[in-house]
Amino acid sequence: MDKKTLMESARERVIETISHNMYLYGVTPSIGRLYGTLFFNDKPMTLDEMKEELKMSKTSMSTSVRTLTDLNMVEKVWKKGIRKDLYEAKKDWYQIFIDFFSNEWRKVISLNVKAINQSMRELKTVLEEDLTIDEKETVLHDLEKFNYAIEYYKWLNQLFDYFESNQIFDLITKQEIEKELD
Amino acid sequence: MDKKTLMESARERVIETISHNMYLYGVTPSIGRLYGTLFFNDKPMTLDEMKEELKMSKTSMSTSVRTLTDLNMVEKVWKKGIRKDLYEAKKDWYQIFIDFFSNEWRKVISLNVKAINQSMRELKTVLEEDLTIDEKETVLHDLEKFNYAIEYYKWLNQLFDYFESNQIFDLITKQEIEKELD
DNA sequence: TTGTACGTACAGTTTGTACCGTACGTAATT
DNA sequence: AATTACGTACGGTACAAACTGTACGTACAA
Incomplete structure (x- = not known):
């Protein structure tokens, strides 16, 4: 396994574990996976980027991000010049x-x-x-x-x-x- | 509404509320309802009594009671002369x-x-x-x-x-x- | 040993929900 | 005003989970 794959799989393992254990917060693995992805992504993401990263529909990204926002796990951030909504994981x-x-x-x-x-x-x-x-x-x-x-x-x-x-x-x-x- | 109905509905309201809110513990409303029923029933119950009370299958009672036992919310109790398993809600x-x-x-x-x-x-x-x-x-x-x-x-x-x-x-x-x- | 009572594993059915595609409303851009 | 870009409400679908009935294993009773 080359270093690239190793780096990715190390991160993926943790995201996957988190996603399957966030049922304690009452969310599905998909939503958990989204949080994990946002958590490790140092830059805020747009719905389209999430959709691309997780290979899911934009609709799902929209509703999932809303759920995470309601749980205070994600917040919308603004960046001038960018029309799309940007979201980032709260990390505390x-x-x-x-x-x-x-x-x-x-x-x-x-x-x-x-x-x-x-x-x-x-x-x-x-x-x-x-x-x-x-x-x-x-x-x-x-x-x-x-x-x-x-x-x-x-x-x-x-x-x-x-x-x-x-x-x-x-x-x-x-x-x-x-x-x-x- | 006569006193009998009032007494029942007062209890039912609380059981129903509890049952719908026990999702915080990761259980379904049915299982929550069973716990509520056991909680207010001062005597331990058999699977058949639960089945009768909740109008559900005995199988469901069996698996639900196991879930509640795993969560330390219910315990099996023994009474001499009674062959059936008896269960009661932990009340602490x-x-x-x-x-x-x-x-x-x-x-x-x-x-x-x-x-x-x-x-x-x-x-x-x-x-x-x-x-x-x-x-x-x-x-x-x-x-x-x-x-x-x-x-x-x-x-x-x-x-x-x-x-x-x-x-x-x-x-x-x-x-x-x-x-x-x- | 046979009969009876009991709890649960298993498989089938139904209900619920996660997810998708479409289509619409809104806001920014020209 | 027209056009484009964007997010989300809505309705349909497909999968998962809850629930049921049957049928079996076990333990006690006679």
Whole structure:
């Protein structure tokens, strides 16, 4: 294998691995591959360049890039004289990690909390009616579980606050190497 | 709406919300719904009971329950005199959250690190050959990125160590209520 | 040993979604 | 104003994943 191929395959291996593991962020391998490609490409790319590089349709590049933008993994950049939109990978992985929780997870938490609050209100009105022993017990059990959930979501939000405020880096510093990986 | 329906719908709303939001853990709504059902069912359930409750096939229940078990969200329990397998939801959501990172994320990190190390070794041998200025620059750039990634994964692992050791609860206590949700 | 109950592997079917080509709206260029 | 270049909404297709039914292996019961 000549040096050219070796250089390419070394990069490809990592891109491919990343692409198959970005399901943790809820994206498909194709989208992951696009991020990997942008990450290793030092210059911003146009949709046409991505299309060419990945041998996929321009449409796919457009929607994929939008997904990555929504996840704060990619941003549009401007360069004078160039009409096409240019995109480049955000390269601060710590920030991407934190943003993911601050955005995606908090969105979900908010939805769950809303549903739980609604159900709690309803159950509390039911409590005022005549209930059998069993019914009352069931309602109280459910209310306990709802309360537990709410507490948990509060905890999660506090945790994400901690991430977002960068206090987490006081606790675990970026450069520090304390133990060997693998 | 009578009290019976109200009680059921209050519970259903929350189960449904959870089921649609458990994609963050990489599971489908069906599997999420099963977890929700088990969570609110105070007694362990058999596959047949789940099948009946969710109006799905026993096969689906079997595979779904296995998925949830792999995620440490459900466990098999024994009861003397009962031949069927019984399953119940694990109810410690903090632990589930932590286990998710300790298991799923670490698995992915390990794979990524392996790929990167392999590629780093290859690039370092390439560096010893005759390279054009441009080639050498590219290789060095890639090596820098690989190093960055390795550092990031070390950081993540340290973070998860912190979770796993429960030190995180010293930092953010479970009961504490500091701010209002939503 | 035979019969019964149970969980799951497997293969078939259906549902969902990733991806493509086309065709349109918008904005820059002349 | 006309033309060109560009990004994306839309509808169709093809592949993948979720789900089902059957059928088998295993373990307990009689």
